[in-house]
Amino acid sequence: MRIGVLALQGDFHEHQAMLESLGAEVVQVRLPRHLEGLQGLIIPGGESTTIGKLAVDFGLIEPLRAFGKEHAIWGTCAGAIFLSSDARREQPLLGLMDIVVARNAFGRQVDSFEADLDVHFMGQANQRPFRAIFIRAPIIEQVRGEAQALVTLPDGRIVAARQGRWLATSFHPELTGDNRFHRYFLELAR
Numbered sequence: 629m630r631i632g633v634l635a636l637q638g639d640f641h642e643h644q645a646m647l648e649s650l651g652a653e654v655v656q657v658r659l660p661r662h663l664e665g666l667q668g669l670i671i672p673g674g675e676s677t678t679i680g681k682l683a684v685d686f687g688l689i690e691p692l693r694a695f696g697k698e699h700a701i702w703g704t705c706a707g708a709i710f711l712s713s714d715a716r717r718e719q720p721l722l723g724l725m726d727i728v729v730a731r732n733a734f735g736r737q738v739d740s741f742e743a744d745l746d747v748h749f750m751g752q753a754n755q756r757p758f759r760a761i762f763i764r765a766p767i768i769e770q771v772r773g774e775a776q777a778l779v780t781l782p783d784g785r786i787v788a789a790r791q792g793r794w795l796a797t798s799f800h801p802e803l804t805g806d807n808r809f810h811r812y813f814l815e816l817a818r
């Protein structure tokens with residue numbers, strides 16, 4: 629499979645390594661023409677305001693929206709914010725997913741933490757929890773319309789959502805040795 633990683637800013641190399649370990653061919657996307665021939669796209673974690681500004685500068689906003697209408701897109705952390713339709717602040721967003729996110733929602737004292745997530749939504753074979761890494765992570769405050777919550781923390785806060793072939797995760801599966809989310813995404817992109 630041929631999958632893009634948006635390579636404007638953030639930890640796109642880690643996504644690339646994970647995808648390549650699963651046999652995908654990876655294209656770093658910096659310009660609209662790099663989207664040609666891709667089956668899906670990952671938007672990495674980083675700083676969503678920076679990713680948004682660079683996407684505006686590189687003329688990528690409309691091409692990414694058009695690509696998303698036809699293909700799978702997965703945003704991790706800052707990428708999830710960029711995919712959302714409302715981050716409760718002025719910043720460039722793709723506005724594809726009908727989710728409202730709150731940035732840096734876990735407060736300063738827990739800038740980073742790990743948590744075991746229930747990933748039964750992936751199917752019965754996935755009894756084993758997914759050890760997730762959160763770094764200055766957003767919370768998905770609302771899922772609306774066609775969007776659905778996939779994973780919640782024990783207190784009910786939503787940290788993963790899906791809408792058709794679009795996926796948003798607050799955390800960073802590319803920083804773990806566990807490739808189940810990447811495999812799940814490749815199925816969405818197929």
Ligand SMILES: NC(=O)CC[C@H](N)C(=O)O
Pocket residue numbers: 672673674675676677704705706707709731732763764765766
């Ligand atoms: N790890 C991350 O991607 C952090 C996201 C960043 N705090 C933001 O608001 O964009």
